[in-house]
Amino acid sequence: MDLWYIDLQKEHDKPLYEQLYAQLKQAIITQQIPTETKLPSKRELGDFLNISQTTIELAYGQLLAEGYIISKPRIGYFVEAIDELPYVEKELPSPISDEQEKPTNHFDFSAGKIDEEHFPFHLWRKYAKDIFDAPSKHLLQSGHPQGEWILRQEIARYLLESRGIHCSPEQIVIGSGTEQLLPMILLLFESDTKIALENPGYVAIPHSQMDRAIPVAIDGDGVIVEELEKTNADLIYITPSHQFPTGAVLSAARRTQLLKWANRSPERYIIEDDYDSEFRYIGKPIPALVSMDRGDHVIYMSTFSKSLMPSLRVAYFVLPPSLLPRYKEKFSHYAATVPRFDQHILANFMRDGHFSKHLNRMRKIYRKKHDKVMAVFSQHYPHIRITGDSAGMHMLLSIPSEKSEQQLLQQATQARLAIKPLSRYLFAPQQTIHPTFILGFGGLPMEQIEEAIHALMTSFYTNDTL
Amino acid sequence: MDLWYIDLQKEHDKPLYEQLYAQLKQAIITQQIPTETKLPSKRELGDFLNISQTTIELAYGQLLAEGYIISKPRIGYFVEAIDELPYVEKELPSPISDEQEKPTNHFDFSAGKIDEEHFPFHLWRKYAKDIFDAPSKHLLQSGHPQGEWILRQEIARYLLESRGIHCSPEQIVIGSGTEQLLPMILLLFESDTKIALENPGYVAIPHSQMDRAIPVAIDGDGVIVEELEKTNADLIYITPSHQFPTGAVLSAARRTQLLKWANRSPERYIIEDDYDSEFRYIGKPIPALVSMDRGDHVIYMSTFSKSLMPSLRVAYFVLPPSLLPRYKEKFSHYAATVPRFDQHILANFMRDGHFSKHLNRMRKIYRKKHDKVMAVFSQHYPHIRITGDSAGMHMLLSIPSEKSEQQLLQQATQARLAIKPLSRYLFAPQQTIHPTFILGFGGLPMEQIEEAIHALMTSFYTNDTL
Numbered sequence: 001m002d003l004w005y006i007d008l009q010k011e012h013d014k015p016l017y018e019q020l021y022a023q024l025k026q027a028i029i030t031q032q033i034p035t036e037t038k039l040p041s042k043r044e045l046g047d048f049l050n051i052s053q054t055t056i057e058l059a060y061g062q063l064l065a066e067g068y069i070i071s072k073p074r075i076g077y078f079v080e081a082i083d084e085l086p087y088v089e090k091e092l093p094s095p096i097s098d099e100q101e102k103p104t105n106h107f108d109f110s111a112g113k114i115d116e117e118h119f120p121f122h123l124w125r126k127y128a129k130d131i132f133d134a135p136s137k138h139l140l141q142s143g144h145p146q147g148e149w150i151l152r153q154e155i156a157r158y159l160l161e162s163r164g165i166h167c168s169p170e171q172i173v174i175g176s177g178t179e180q181l182l183p184m185i186l187l188l189f190e191s192d193t194k195i196a197l198e199n200p201g202y203v204a205i206p207h208s209q210m211d212r213a214i215p216v217a218i219d220g221d222g223v224i225v226e227e228l229e230k231t232n233a234d235l236i237y238i239t240p241s242h243q244f245p246t247g248a249v250l251s252a253a254r255r256t257q258l259l260k261w262a263n264r265s266p267e268r269y270i271i272e273d274d275y276d277s278e279f280r281y282i283g284k285p286i287p288a289l290v291s292m293d294r295g296d297h298v299i300y301m302s303t304f305s306k307s308l309m310p311s312l313r314v315a316y317f318v319l320p321p322s323l324l325p326r327y328k329e330k331f332s333h334y335a336a337t338v339p340r341f342d343q344h345i346l347a348n349f350m351r352d353g354h355f356s357k358h359l360n361r362m363r364k365i366y367r368k369k370h371d372k373v374m375a376v377f378s379q380h381y382p383h384i385r386i387t388g389d390s391a392g393m394h395m396l397l398s399i400p401s402e403k404s405e406q407q408l409l410q411q412a413t414q415a416r417l418a419i420k421p422l423s424r425y426l427f428a429p430q431q432t433i434h435p436t437f438i439l440g441f442g443g444l445p446m447e448q449i450e451e452a453i454h455a456l457m458t459s460f461y462t463n464d465t466l
Numbered sequence: 467m468d469l470w471y472i473d474l475q476k477e478h479d480k481p482l483y484e485q486l487y488a489q490l491k492q493a494i495i496t497q498q499i500p501t502e503t504k505l506p507s508k509r510e511l512g513d514f515l516n517i518s519q520t521t522i523e524l525a526y527g528q529l530l531a532e533g534y535i536i537s538k539p540r541i542g543y544f545v546e547a548i549d550e551l552p553y554v555e556k557e558l559p560s561p562i563s564d565e566q567e568k569p570t571n572h573f574d575f576s577a578g579k580i581d582e583e584h585f586p587f588h589l590w591r592k593y594a595k596d597i598f599d600a601p602s603k604h605l606l607q608s609g610h611p612q613g614e615w616i617l618r619q620e621i622a623r624y625l626l627e628s629r630g631i632h633c634s635p636e637q638i639v640i641g642s643g644t645e646q647l648l649p650m651i652l653l654l655f656e657s658d659t660k661i662a663l664e665n666p667g668y669v670a671i672p673h674s675q676m677d678r679a680i681p682v683a684i685d686g687d688g689v690i691v692e693e694l695e696k697t698n699a700d701l702i703y704i705t706p707s708h709q710f711p712t713g714a715v716l717s718a719a720r721r722t723q724l725l726k727w728a729n730r731s732p733e734r735y736i737i738e739d740d741y742d743s744e745f746r747y748i749g750k751p752i753p754a755l756v757s758m759d760r761g762d763h764v765i766y767m768s769t770f771s772k773s774l775m776p777s778l779r780v781a782y783f784v785l786p787p788s789l790l791p792r793y794k795e796k797f798s799h800y801a802a803t804v805p806r807f808d809q810h811i812l813a814n815f816m817r818d819g820h821f822s823k824h825l826n827r828m829r830k831i832y833r834k835k836h837d838k839v840m841a842v843f844s845q846h847y848p849h850i851r852i853t854g855d856s857a858g859m860h861m862l863l864s865i866p867s868e869k870s871e872q873q874l875l876q877q878a879t880q881a882r883l884a885i886k887p888l889s890r891y892l893f894a895p896q897q898t899i900h901p902t903f904i905l906g907f908g909g910l911p912m913e914q915i916e917e918a919i920h921a922l923m924t925s926f927y928t929n930d931t932l
Contacts, residue, residue: 018750028718062749065856067687067717082719116603125598132591137582140775141909176642176803187674207796208653221533251533252494253548283528284484309606311806330673337642337803340777390531443607 008049016051017058024059028068028079039069039077107452109419111245111394112310113443118365119309123354127345139341145334147174147316148343154350155316162356163277164291165300167318173327176313176337178204178273178303182237185271185299185317186212188326189235193267196233198223200425202244204237204273215427218243220387222250225257234268241277241286245425245438246396247388249286258289262297269323270298276306276392278359279366286391296320304346306393306442307359314338314346366393366442372449373441381457385434393442396422398434399460405435408460412437415459417452471498474515482517483524490525494534494545505535505543573918575885577711577860578776579909584831585775589820593811605807611800613640613782614809620816621782628822629743630757631766633784639793642779642803644670644739644769648703651737651765651783652678654792655701659733662699664689666891668710670703670739681893684709686853688716691723700734707743707752711891711904712862713854715752724755728763735789736764742772742858744825745832752857762786770812772859772908773825780804780812832859832908838915839907847923851900859908862888864900865926871901874926878903881925883918 008019027033039045042060046053060077063069069077131139146152152169159165175181182204186195192212197204199215214231217224222243228236236258240250250258262268272289280286290298303315319327336343349355370389377384389395401408405421412419422436444452471493474485493499505511508519508526515522526543529535535543597605612618618635625631641647648670652661658678663670665681680697683690688709694702702724706716716724728734738755746752756764769781785793802809815821836855843850855861867874871887878885888902910918 021750058749065715065749066752067715067719067721080717080719082722112608114606116606119603119606121598121600121603125595128594128598129591132587132594134587137585137587140580140582140585140777142578142776176646177801179801180642180646180803187672191674206653208657249531249533251546253533253546255533256548283524283531284487286532310608310801311606313801313803313805335643335645335776335779337646337779339779339805339808342805342808 006049008051015055017055017062020049020051020055020059021062024063025066025068028063029082033079035079035081037079038075039079041076104416105418106416107418107448107455108443109417109438109440109452109456110443111392111420111438111440112305113440114306114309114393115362115365115369115442117445118362120354120358123349124345127348128341131341131344131348136341136344139344142335143340143343145331145336146172147336147338148340148347151343151347151350152316154347154355158350158355159300159318162359163274163285163288165288165318166291167300171319171321171324172316173319173331174314174316174336174338174343177305177315178275178301180337181301181315181317182271183209184331185301186235187330188323189267189269193235194231194233196223196228196231196236197427198238198243199427200245200422202237202239202273202425204271213427218246218248220248222248222254223258225254225261228258228261234265235271236262236269237271237273238289239273239275240289241274242280242391243388244273244275245388245394245420245422247390247392247394249390250289255289255292259293259295259297262293263295266322268297269320271317272298272300274300274302277302278307279363279393280391281367281370282390290318293320296322299323307355307362308346312342312346314342365446369441369444369446369449370395372446373439373453376450376453380454384457394438394440397437397439399437400434401460403435405437408435408437411462412456412459415455415462417456417459419456472515474517481521483521483528486515486517486521486525487528490529491532491534494529495548499545501545501547503545504541505545507542570882571884572882573884573914573921574909575883575904575906575918575922576909577858577886577904577906578771579906580772580775580859581828581831581835581908583911584827586820586824589815590811593814594807597807597810597814602807602810605810608801609806609809611797611802612636612638613802613804614806614813616817617809617813618782620813620821624816624821625766625784628825629740629751629754631754631784632757633766637785637787637790638782639785639797640780640782640802640804640809643771643781644741644767646803647767647781647783648737649675650797651767652701653796654789655733655735659701660697660699662689662694662697662702663893664704664709665893666711666888668703668705668739668891670737679893684712684714686714688714688720689724691720691727694724694727700731701737702728702735703737703739704755705739705741706755707740708746708857709854710739710741711854711860711886711888713856713858713860715856716755721755721758725759725761725763728759729761732788734763735786737783738764738766740766740768743768744773745829745859746857747833747836748856756784759786762788765789773821773828774812778808778812780808831912835907835910835912835915836861838912839905839919842916842919846920850923860904860906863903863905865903866900867926869901871903874901874903877928878922878925881921881928883922883925885922 006023008016042053042056045056064071068080070080071077149169152172155172156167156169183206194214195212196214196216198218205213214233216227222240223238262270274288277285290300299317299319301317304312377386383400385398387396405423409421420438472489474482508522511522512519530537534546536546537543615635618638621638622633622635649672660680661678662680662682664684671679680699682693688706689704728736740754743751756766765783765785767783770778843852849866851864853862871889875887886904
């Protein structure tokens with residue numbers, strides 16, 4: 001066996017065994033050493049190259065581990081058959097740098113934005129500091145599939161005190177947001193179970209499962225239950241406290257109708273998404289549908305995205321006892337997706353009453369922002385119809401204009417204003433009298449609200465003869 | 467209209483308007499006030515109850531918001547038709563308290579456990595303390611669907627330095643673990659695309675999609691590509707560096723065979739899960755398959771579950787440029803599931819070199835644990851065959867016994883030892899010569915390894931005449 005191509009350099013950065021390994025590997029791949037060749041013994045090669053046998057053992061060991069050679073006990077090492085790799089001309093990925101250089105918007109009216117100015121960083125830091133410590137070392141390992149017990153206890157307590165919902169921590173499942181939890185809920189049902197969705201509404205199910213979705217129309221009182229009755233859906237996903245995006249509150253009559261619908265079959269369930277019930281500006285909170293349910297047919301879900309921050313990625317659902325065995329069967333080996341340390345930080349924050357305090361404080365702040373938005377419109381743009389503003393962080397604007405919603409949207413985008421049209425949440429094109437937009441005000445600083453609204457209205461009425 | 471049932475108490479905890487609201491609501495639900503009744507005007511009722519009209523306005527406002535009454539402008543308020551709720555006898559959920567009272571195991575040989583003693587809490591605390599601060603307030607809002615740019619940069623750098631993988635942050639997608647990321651990868655392909663899985667192996671796809679799975683046998687060199695060629699799979703999920711659970715390393719010959727298989731069609735992809743390549747005890751790291759790929763057909767994925775902690779829930783995949791446009795189309799509105807603050811803590815920890823240091827330190831610690839396990843077996847139980855121990859935190863034990871794997875498992879469980887049999891990862895019952903178990907040693911403290919192994923072997927050979 002010819003070994004002329006082996007060239008080891010003692011002064012090289014790489015250790016000798018790595019050089020030897022790399023050169024032999026190259027020779028095998030390029031078939032300079034043909035398949036089935038017997039490699040020289042360690043002693044032979046050591047003498048030939050004037051290096052120690054340990055070096056050769058390391059190199060052979062690595063080639064063996066990666067399968068370039070095989071070892072026949074008491075005979076020696078032999079080169080394995082390695083196919084040459086097919087060469088495929090590969091286009092280099094073009095360096096796409098748009099991600100980091102997106103122009104920022106002047107104002108962002110997204111409904112998902114929250115207030116940035118009043119988050120209690122000092123408290124959060126304190127709880128984080130406390131938990132990232134040696135006594136928490138067991139929290140490094142995987143946690144319970146449903147999330148930490150301590151956090152589920154705090155959520156159960158909160159739901160009882162704030163929403164009148166009686167549930168045990170056992171019924172609660174914590175996850176990284178509605179998007180991640182809803183597919184889990186769907187897996188509790190047969191794969192062909194149809195699910196009704198509010199239209200317009202949040203598309204609560206994965207795109208791959210859209211064939212299961214049945215849009216049901218809504219009006220000012222929320223989802224029209226008569227329309228639901230006409231479908232073959234056995235599940236419905238609704239936002240009764242503050243319909244997304246119209247802001248409608250599901251009326252009492254509709255609530256009982258809906259619960260009756262669900263109680264008509266043991267396999268009918270209502271998924272109640274109570275996503276921003278914490279912030280209500282007129283009257284008391286609207287009671288949760290689940291608290292009226294006497295038949296075990298409501299799966300309640302909510303999130304900390306509005307009440308704390310969207311970036312924490314913590315949401316949860318409460319299973320009725322009838323669904324618990326099914327859940328445990330399907331998901332006992334599942335790992336909860338929220339980091340355990342974050343769950344403990346949040347639980348301790350809640351336990352010490354800071355969550356309630358934060359909500360009370362933020363309710364006042366969002367109310368002020370809400371009132372400011374209403375005041376600017378009534379003073380400067382009284383012809384704009386505003387609806388759905390009784391709760392949450394967004395409202396609907398109907399814009400009287402001869403232009404289409406699409407045209408207006410384009411004008412707003414050109415003015416670097418982020419805003420979404422209502423039609424984005426419609427399942428099928430529908431007649432709308434006026435272009436309608438979703439104005440989220442949660443993320444706008446108080447002192448910029450007036451300027452932001454003027455910028456938006458100016459963009460809408462640019463080059464307009466009206 | 468008779469109002470005798472209204473009984474407001476000025477000394478009550480609840481404000482007057484809430485009492486009035488609750489009593490009117492009750493009367494409407496129980497139909498003491500019949501549907502379509504006109505409610506007294508605010509002035510009438512105020513005079514009658516001797517309370518202010520503001521109180522009545524608040525109560526009526528809440529009833530209106532919840533849809534119990536409707537308002538006819540300039541006429542008055544009218545009671546809406548509310549169906550009585552169907553009454554369903556409801557069994558109270560039995561208080562299931564097992565969750566908190568599970569007996570703890572004496573020793574846990576789970577493959578997913580990591581060392582708890584050497585995590586750098588002081589550093590993690592420091593980075594957490596730094597990030598939970600007002601200058602980070604923009605991190606409260608939703609982040610990029612693929613995860614934070616800064617973390618993707620650090621991962622790209624790490625992959626280049628440690629695994630020889632060239633990729634840009636743009637190709638990287640961060641998520642809450644393999645379980646959460648794999649379904650996303652599957653969504654990039656047609657819903658009937660078959661996916662080959664190693665047998666035995668990790669069941670990488672959701673149970674609801676098991677009809678897409680095709681098990682392919684493995685041997686000591688990893689997955690048998692000839693077997694794969696016989697299937698109609700266009701995807702394969704593999705763990706080439708340290709096959710889970712057998713520990714086999716995919717041989718060089720198989721690697722090229724596999725890449726050739728993938729390059730035969732533009733829609734064939736290999737999903738390479740490199741889950742514990744960081745810890746290798748014999749020789750150099752095995753090169754990643756993706757680093758050999760010249761045809762853009764490997765989706766690389768890995769996790770921080772072994773290298774840092776399972777409870778952080780951070781994993782990622784690297785898309786080949788060919789799949790990027792498809793990903794962006796499907797997931798542009800998706801929210802990354804890892805909390806943004808955690809992503810920044812991890813990125814800063816990596817940026818300052820602590821991740822590499824931690825890996826080097828842990829590699830030594832796991833190597834010591836590995837060597838200790840091997841020493842205990844060779845000294846006390848030389849008849850036990852151990853395989854798959856070249857890397858990672860687990861190895862396979864073949865137990866010569868006349869008892870079945872199931873019997874041995876039961877004995878170990880009775881001795882409160884957590885361990886999994888190999889058969890748990892088999893897709894169909896297969897002939898095994900000896901019962902085989904997966905011994906994870908990562909979570910065992912060094913000083914307990916000997917005791918733990920003795921406990922395990924004692925449980926296996928309890929009441930045994932062998």
